[in-house]
Amino acid sequence: MATGKFFRQVPLPEQKSHNDDVLFPAVLSPTCTTAIQLSTFKEAIGAHKPWLESILVNTGAILFRGFPVTSPSDFNDVVEAFGFPEFSYVGGRVPRTQVVGRVYTANESPLHLEVPFHHEMAYNPDFPTKLFFFCDEEPEEGGETPIVLSHIVYEKMKERHPDFVAQLEEHGLMYITIHGDKEDPSSITGSSWKTAFQTDDKKIAEERAVKKGTKLEWMGNTAKLITGPIPAIRLDEASCRKTWFNSLAIAYSLPASERQNASAELGSGDPVDEDVMKDMLRILKEECVVIPWKKGDVLLVNNLTVLHSRLPLIKPPRRILASLCK
Numbered sequence: 001m002a003t004g005k006f007f008r009q010v011p012l013p014e015q016k017s018h019n020d021d022v023l024f025p026a027v028l029s030p031t032c033t034t035a036i037q038l039s040t041f042k043e044a045i046g047a048h049k050p051w052l053e054s055i056l057v058n059t060g061a062i063l064f065r066g067f068p069v070t071s072p073s074d075f076n077d078v079v080e081a082f083g084f085p086e087f088s089y090v091g092g093r094v095p096r097t098q099v100v101g102r103v104y105t106a107n108e109s110p111l112h113l114e115v116p117f118h119h120e121m122a123y124n125p126d127f128p129t130k131l132f133f134f135c136d137e138e139p140e141e142g143g144e145t146p147i148v149l150s151h152i153v154y155e156k157m158k159e160r161h162p163d164f165v166a167q168l169e170e171h172g173l174m175y176i177t178i179h180g181d182k183e184d185p186s187s188i189t190g191s192s193w194k195t196a197f198q199t200d201d202k203k204i205a206e207e208r209a210v211k212k213g214t215k216l217e218w219m220g221n222t223a224k225l226i227t228g229p230i231p232a233i234r235l236d237e238a239s240c241r242k243t244w245f246n247s248l249a250i251a252y253s254l255p256a257s258e259r260q261n262a263s264a265e266l267g268s269g270d271p272v273d274e275d276v277m278k279d280m281l282r283i284l285k286e287e288c289v290v291i292p293w294k295k296g297d298v299l300l301v302n303n304l305t306v307l308h309s310r311l312p313l314i315k316p317p318r319r320i321l322a323s324l325c326k
Helices: 038-047 049-059 072-082 150-160 162-171 193-197 202-211 256-261 274-287
Strands: 007-009 016-018 022-024 026-030 061-064 098-100 103-105 115-118 130-137 147-149 173-179 214-219 222-230 234-236 241-243 262-266 298-302 306-310 313-315 319-325
Touching: 022 026, 022 049, 026 049, 038 049, 038 072, 049 061, 049 298, 072 098, 072 103, 072 130, 072 298, 072 319, 147 150, 147 274, 150 162, 150 241, 150 274, 150 306, 162 262, 173 256, 193 202, 193 222, 202 214, 256 262, 298 306
Parallel strands: 026 061
Antiparallel strands: 007 026, 016 022, 061 298, 098 103, 103 319, 115 306, 130 298, 130 319, 147 306, 173 222, 173 262, 214 222, 234 241
16 A cells, blocks of 8 residues: 655646746656556555645646556556546547547547647536546657646736627637538548437437537538537636636637638627637647656646647657546
């Protein structure tokens, strides 16, 4: 059984200081300088879980580096050691493939494409509260997963664009996505409705859409999904801070040819100001933290308070796996 101080916090040059010198993200490594076993790591997670959860609340994300997590199966064991309930990806907008247990591929779009900042499944009334990522294959160059504190984005946007933020808080957002009956592997939003609802039966897809608070309209074999209005600004109860909880960056970073497949508008029906969106993208880039992946890294993200993205891969390989938790 793991005893004593098993974890130590280590600094990385990429971290940023927020909230009275709290480093974002927290980075934890083993205190022991000799090799440890996966079973010892799992026991330590159970023994220190309240402390680890408090760090997650205070910092928004924890990077576990230097632990003996070498395979998708190991990663699955680590996720299960935390004991968080699994979150079903039914209604998700991107293709994901189960690898083992609770472990899935992350966004399967071409790795040379950027995935803009978002809270996972912010376009749904129901969304995961925590995300795990695992570096199975370390990128040679590029392919990082930037993260940014959502309350900072909210505060910057409110300072620069108070009228727009007031509209968001009053009306929320309406998300509209178009899904064919086949995958489009060239797009970051290219999942079919069959993948999104994990069925090839239209009736079952309709039933599952309703459960997710989504209106489904058929255009032949193509599905138009309309969700909302749902809040785009949320209050995080643990920190008592408002967060920029939406997927606007995805909708306004897509190539013009794809925008009709994934768009967002104010819940009032009014369009979103393009200039405001450009400034939002600048804020996200300025405030984010980008830490290069290392083989075996496990990143635990508080999905309620932190947005994440994916930078284009410059030199392969890269394999990042994910697991979603309630």
